[in-house]
Amino acid sequence: xxxxxxxxxxxxxxxxxxxxxxxxxxxxxxxxxxxxxxxxxxxxxxxxxxxxxxxxxxxxxxxxxxxxxxxxxxxxxxxxxxxxxxxxxxxxxxxxxxxxxxxxxxxxxxxxxxxxxxxxxxxxxxxxxxxxxxxxxxxxxxxxxxxxxxxxxxxxxxxxxxxxxxxxxxxxxx
Amino acid sequence: xxxxxxxxxxxxxxxxxxxxxxxxxxxxxxxxxxxxxxxxxxxxxxxxxxxxxxxxxxxxxxxxxxxxxxxxxxxxxxxxxxxxxxxxxxxxxxxxxxxxxxxxxxxxxxxxxxxxxxxxxxxxxxxxxxxxxxxxxxxxxxxxxxxxxxxxxxxxxxxxxxxxxxxxxxxxxxxxxxxxxxxxxxxxxxxxxxxxxxxxxxxxxxxxxxxxxxxxxxxxxxxxxxxxxxxxxxxxxxxxxxxxxxxxxxxxxxxxxxxxxxxxxxxxxxxxxxxxxxxxxxxxxxxxxxxxxxxxxxxxxxxxxxxxxxxxxxxxxxxxxxxxxxxxxxxxxxxxx
Numbered sequence: 272x273x274x275x276x277x278x279x280x281x282x283x284x285x286x287x288x289x290x291x292x293x294x295x296x297x298x299x300x301x302x303x304x305x306x307x308x309x310x311x312x313x314x315x316x317x318x319x320x321x322x323x324x325x326x327x328x329x330x331x332x333x334x335x336x337x338x339x340x341x342x343x344x345x346x347x348x349x350x351x352x353x354x355x356x357x358x359x360x361x362x363x364x365x366x367x368x369x370x371x372x373x374x375x376x377x378x379x380x381x382x383x384x385x386x387x388x389x390x391x392x393x394x395x396x397x398x399x400x401x402x403x404x405x406x407x408x409x410x411x412x413x414x415x416x417x418x419x420x421x422x423x424x425x426x427x428x429x430x431x432x433x434x435x436x437x438x439x440x441x442x443x444x445x
Numbered sequence: 446x447x448x449x450x451x452x453x454x455x456x457x458x459x460x461x462x463x464x465x466x467x468x469x470x471x472x473x474x475x476x477x478x479x480x481x482x483x484x485x486x487x488x489x490x491x492x493x494x495x496x497x498x499x500x501x502x503x504x505x506x507x508x509x510x511x512x513x514x515x516x517x518x519x520x521x522x523x524x525x526x527x528x529x530x531x532x533x534x535x536x537x538x539x540x541x542x543x544x545x546x547x548x549x550x551x552x553x554x555x556x557x558x559x560x561x562x563x564x565x566x567x568x569x570x571x572x573x574x575x576x577x578x579x580x581x582x583x584x585x586x587x588x589x590x591x592x593x594x595x596x597x598x599x600x601x602x603x604x605x606x607x608x609x610x611x612x613x614x615x616x617x618x619x620x621x622x623x624x625x626x627x628x629x630x631x632x633x634x635x636x637x638x639x640x641x642x643x644x645x646x647x648x649x650x651x652x653x654x655x656x657x658x659x660x661x662x663x664x665x666x667x668x669x670x671x672x673x674x675x676x677x678x679x680x681x682x683x684x685x686x687x688x689x690x691x692x693x694x695x696x697x698x699x700x701x702x703x704x705x706x707x708x709x710x711x712x713x714x715x716x717x718x719x720x721x722x723x724x725x726x727x728x729x730x731x732x733x734x735x736x737x738x739x740x741x742x743x744x745x746x747x748x749x750x751x752x753x754x755x756x757x758x759x760x761x762x763x764x765x766x767x768x769x770x771x772x773x774x775x776x777x778x779x780x781x782x
Contacts, residue, residue, distance in 0.1 A: 322563050322623075328574070333570060338603070341580070344596065345596070
């Protein structure tokens with residue numbers, strides 16, 4: 272049962288990712304990407320990571336992709352020139368060789384890497400993946416977490432400064 | 446056999462919950478018309494059945510038999526699926542709503558369709574997916590009113606979803622769980638244990654953002670009939686129009702149900718000696734009281750302007766909710782030590 276679900280999720284993820292970059296109508300690309308996010312969330316559920324799955328949907332589908340859709344609607348793009356950039360043979364060459372290497376590696380028995388310390392049994396002993404993520408994020412990875420939030424804050428302030436620049440000069444009396 | 450039991454139990458509960466929700470949606474439209482009428486010194490629907498009680502059924506039949514028109518310049522595929530994208534998230538949230546204490550049924554335990562350990566986030570996630578239906582409906586209609594309605598709705602929902610999510614965080618800090626059942630159980634033993642007493646600010650901000658989330662007056666800019674005809678569903682007719690209608694009312698019931706669970710103790714009775722009344726009746730009473738409040742707001746306040754709405758969301762509600770989280774976290778920390 273799990274295997275069937277996994278292959279379904281994985282197959283749809285791959286197909287919708289390909290559709291995201293190949294469909295011609297920009298709104299369809301966004302919808303394909305949305306499908307992809309949902310199926311990646313499904314993969315997280317199969318790994319007992321419900322919190323990650325839900326956050327994946329809230330953050331990517333609920334916030335980021337909606338803004339993409341917003342911008343696309345306002346621009347109303349007609350996408351003809353975007354497709355088949357003249358350098359596409361190079362792209363095919365590079366991606367093809369990377370794909371061949373990956374297939375070769377997996378056919379040869381995977382990468383033989385170590386299994387991480389956080390097994391599903393260990394996560395259950397902490398009381399679920401919500402607790403596990405909270406604990407690791409705010410103890411082991413506290414500094415990277417804070418740095419990441421600071422970087423995001425800087426980006427936010429930067430975006431506001433960039434958009435407000437013209438407005439402040441034009442409307443002095445406001 | 447075990448699998449059959451589990452599936453049977455799930456189907457049984459889904460049938461009950463969906464039946465109640467859809468019936469409530471139908472009678473919510475009736476209640477809204479009646480309450481508004483009484484507030485405006487009118488009688489409201491009186492023709493179909495005694496006191497107009499069969500009016501929602503007549504309305505449903507009418508919509509069902511209406512012609513389904515797809516505008517010739519619309520994007521047909523997206524025009525067709527947008528109402529479904531809107532309706533499904535509104536209904537799917539009821540899957541994690543604990544409607545009663547656990548009781549035995551079909552050899553298992555019932556009381557909630559699926560007691561997800563991230564139930565609250567699950568509802569928020571699907572609420573945000575509903576936005577797609579609205580935006581896509583506005584875009585695919587290829588009409589300027591629908592487009593403007595869709596854009597307004599998108600901007601409004603994204604802004605107020607933040608305030609909604611942040612108001613909930615205080616409750617999470619108090620109960621220490623994302624499961625709606627555990628949040629309810631943390632509030633048992635009388636109304637003085639309810640979260641509304643510990644989180645009054647969060648309750649107020651939650652209700653305000655919930656009104657904005659569901660596009661209700663005075664925040665119904667996406668469908669402001671005096672400026673945008675009907676907003677994002679201007680071009681829709683028949684059943685597809687009914688889907689948007691259902692989604693809007695189902696969303697209202699969902700946010701009110703969630704408010705009852707988070708702040709008003711869900712299915713718990715307000716006093717110990719009232720425990721003989723079953724839990725689902727308490728949940729229904731609390732939800733309908735909040736729904737009445739929604740209608741009351743609609744009958745009382747004029748529509749605000751869109752820039753006022755945005756300013757209020759970002760500059761008033763979000764700072765208040767953030768301050769509330771800070772103080773709640775401090776309080777919980779001090780109390781625990």
